[in-house]
Amino acid sequence: MRATVMHGAHDVRIEDVPDATLHASTDALVRITQSCICGSDLWPYGSMPESVEGRRMGHEFIGIVEDIGSDVSGLTKGDLVVAPFLWADNTCDFCAEGLQSSCRHGGGWGSPNVDGGQGEAVRVPQAMGTLVKLPVAPDSALMPSLLTLSDVFCTGHHCAVTVRVGPRSTVTVIGDGAVGLSAVLAAKRPGAERILLMGRHENRTDLGREFGATDVVAERGEEGINRVRELTGGDGTHAVLECVGTTASLEMAFGVARDGGFVSRVGVPQDDEVPFSWKYFMRNITLTGGVAPARAYIEELMPDVLEGVVEPGKVFDRTINIEDIPDGYRAMADREALKVLIRT
Amino acid sequence: MRATVMHGAHDVRIEDVPDATLHASTDALVRITQSCICGSDLWPYGSMPESVEGRRMGHEFIGIVEDIGSDVSGLTKGDLVVAPFLWADNTCDFCAEGLQSSCRHGGGWGSPNVDGGQGEAVRVPQAMGTLVKLPVAPDSALMPSLLTLSDVFCTGHHCAVTVRVGPRSTVTVIGDGAVGLSAVLAAKRPGAERILLMGRHENRTDLGREFGATDVVAERGEEGINRVRELTGGDGTHAVLECVGTTASLEMAFGVARDGGFVSRVGVPQDDEVPFSWKYFMRNITLTGGVAPARAYIEELMPDVLEGVVEPGKVFDRTINIEDIPDGYRAMADREALKVLIRT
Missing domain, CATH: 3.40.50.720 (NAD(P)-binding Rossmann-like Domain)
Structure with a gap:
């Protein structure tokens, strides 16, 4: 599959990487429909030391559930879901306090053996805790605003x-x-x-x-x-x-x-x-x-997004395809674009 | 009157200074009965640059009201009072929020034209806001604990x-x-x-x-x-x-x-x-x-002190007279004493 790999400062490439697959019974496989570039991606974009192996990028996405592990319930193939920018079991004591960013079984996208969000698909660890279903059609006009629930609005x-x-x-x-x-x-x-x-x-x-x-x-x-x-x-x-x-x-x-x-x-x-x-x-x-426990806020903020009370998706002022992601980074770094949405 | 003046690191002297007197109609004159040395006094004691004029010391005291300005009500000559380590009008918007340390008309003891607490008497600016009456006799065994309401317990x-x-x-x-x-x-x-x-x-x-x-x-x-x-x-x-x-x-x-x-x-x-x-x-x-708005807490904490529920005065492990204050500083700096009470 195609995915974004950063190899150093100002060196973002779209590459063929191994297809995302289920590893654990608590995983889900999500085919990404929308993702985006984060302001925090610009820090390594400006300063990352050269790396042959590179680093998988992207931590904000919406997608469609394509497969689920045997221990995943409450999610079905075909569900449209949003993921917070850190995955979490949503059941440990930290999660129960609303601090999913410190989940005892959580982690970040693009860490070793975990796909990044700026690609075609993602293996989602702790899928039941991480993913939140979106009660809209994939072509809803609300998608940009719903995508901000993964990170920036939360x-x-x-x-x-x-x-x-x-x-x-x-x-x-x-x-x-x-x-x-x-x-x-x-x-x-x-x-x-x-x-x-x-x-x-x-x-x-x-x-x-x-x-x-x-x-x-x-x-x-x-x-x-x-x-x-x-x-x-x-x-x-x-x-x-x-x-x-x-x-x-x-x-x-x-x-x-x-x-x-x-x-x-x-x-x-x-x-x-x-x-x-x-x-x-x-x-x-x-x-x-501190780092936002986005997962704690998604259900709370979603109704206002669905009802149009807030339109946080207005921060997106450019939409690109996956192959254009390197130019999307450049545009954000040059302040040509405020925030770039990627349609996969 | 006799009062404590610091002239530099490890140079604390008891000197004759002008008698404390009323300056403003909102002042009170308090004859000090108990005061003490603060851990924060040890920072200048360790590092203060030499100064001929010196700096008046002390910001924690109990005393007896000896005179009041014409605009002071609620206080009478003879009242036994405790003062917080910053004086405040207790009526401005910051004081109303419980942040008397940021009082719009407040300040610190030992600042220019304001006496320090380690001496025989003090002019108390904003006396009505600053002073809190103590419902005990001056020889009460509770005095050490009541003195901690000026700073350390608060x-x-x-x-x-x-x-x-x-x-x-x-x-x-x-x-x-x-x-x-x-x-x-x-x-x-x-x-x-x-x-x-x-x-x-x-x-x-x-x-x-x-x-x-x-x-x-x-x-x-x-x-x-x-x-x-x-x-x-x-x-x-x-x-x-x-x-x-x-x-x-x-x-x-x-x-x-x-x-x-x-x-x-x-x-x-x-x-x-x-x-x-x-x-x-x-x-x-x-x-x-941050710096404690001690004034905000005195009334809240005093009942527990009066009833003996807490005995914060146990932090005092040495009692001295005013002329021995320099040695009191030394004893605290050398960790010979935890906190020194001064009986005036």
Whole structure:
């Protein structure tokens, strides 16, 4: 079958790989219909050391169940399903707490012996726990929005949940990438009163406004911090959703947080140290967030997607075929595309 | 009057300073009866650059109201009062949220024009908001425990509150200083089921056991992390109370945190960077805490002190007079004394 393999920085290839097959009685085999490229894929795209063997890519997909192992119940061949970006049994103690990202029997797509999502098919470990059935036809217009349940919308939601966004919250979202825009939508959903979006790409911040941002702050660094403080009576906001992952963006996040506030980060951290100085300690700032347990949120968010209350799929601004994936990476890295959907 | 002035590392002097007097109509003048030396005083004691003018010391005290400004009501000359380690109006929006440490009209003892607590008397700004009356006689045996409401017990409590310790919690407390031991007591108070105390000074960890620690871990670093994990089925604890303030202790704190867990720190941070690597992000660890809004907790904690349900004053293991304060600093720095009470 055809699948995406990254061999190094800026070296993404579509290759013939062994067909996905069942290995364990708890597996399912899923023929992929839609997948996409993630902002987090761009980090290795920018920096991965050369590798002959390469790394299978892709962790967001929708597909049709083609086969199931003998211990899988509740799924039938032909079911249309979405998978979260980490697979999980959904029954262990961590999963029971809603922390499927730490599942005792879980793991990531594209890890050894597990297929990546940017390909024709995937072996799904822990299929009963991982896959969620979609009550629509494969040609539904809702597919892009449903696909965001695999990662980006759930990740934005995790960011909003961990800083406890609620009605009347005042929120700053840092980053106008697909995660940042999803975080805007996720903050608007429970009724945040004011959402300040920090970003400087107008086509993206325009979508941010559509998703619920009330203010856009194009300035960065100290200037950006000052602007947010100006807009909030000098105090900053109680909730800060940091959706970039760099030290510079974290510094902005702490800088715009109101005393006693919460900063959540969901962008994969690019540094091992957090610039959390004495002054933020004196202001009782909390740093929360982490990798999103997407599986915990799919059923909760799906009704709003099905009813059209939210349209997170608007983050996709380009659709390509599998053979064009290398150019899709390039387009996202060059900021030509916000988020690329792959139709398989 | 006599008061404590620090002129540099290991240079604490008792000097004649101008008598404390009322400056503003919202002030009170308090004649100090008890005060103490704080673990946080030891940081400048170890490193303060030489200063001719020096710095007034002390931020924990009980005393008797000797005079009040014209705008002060609810306090009368002769009242016995305790002060939190930061003064606050207790009416602004931050105070209303329980964040008196960020009071819009608050500040710290020993700042310019404000007396320190290690002296004979103090001008108390924002007296109505700051001072809390004590319903006991000045010679009550409860005085040491009531004095801990000014800082150390409230700080331990803040640590426990911010990581949401409750009944059945499993907790790690890092540090067997007075704050760490107070954190043990604060974690036991709402019913934590298991409290692992990381410390290596047996006389202190013995008091920790008396306060509620179920296990003592003397190992440090990787060894300490491994020991806590062994004791908790490999997982670590959901709540981690970091009561030291160094990078090494924070590394231990993250290391013993269970996935999805909360680390709270209340020890004044000694570094501007937090070693919060990618792996803790993947495990959804939250870093919370900060300087304790002691004022927010005094009324809540006082009944348990008055009824003898808790005896936080047991952290005091030495009582001295004001002229002996320099030796009190030395004794605490040399770990000869856990916490020194000053009888004025």
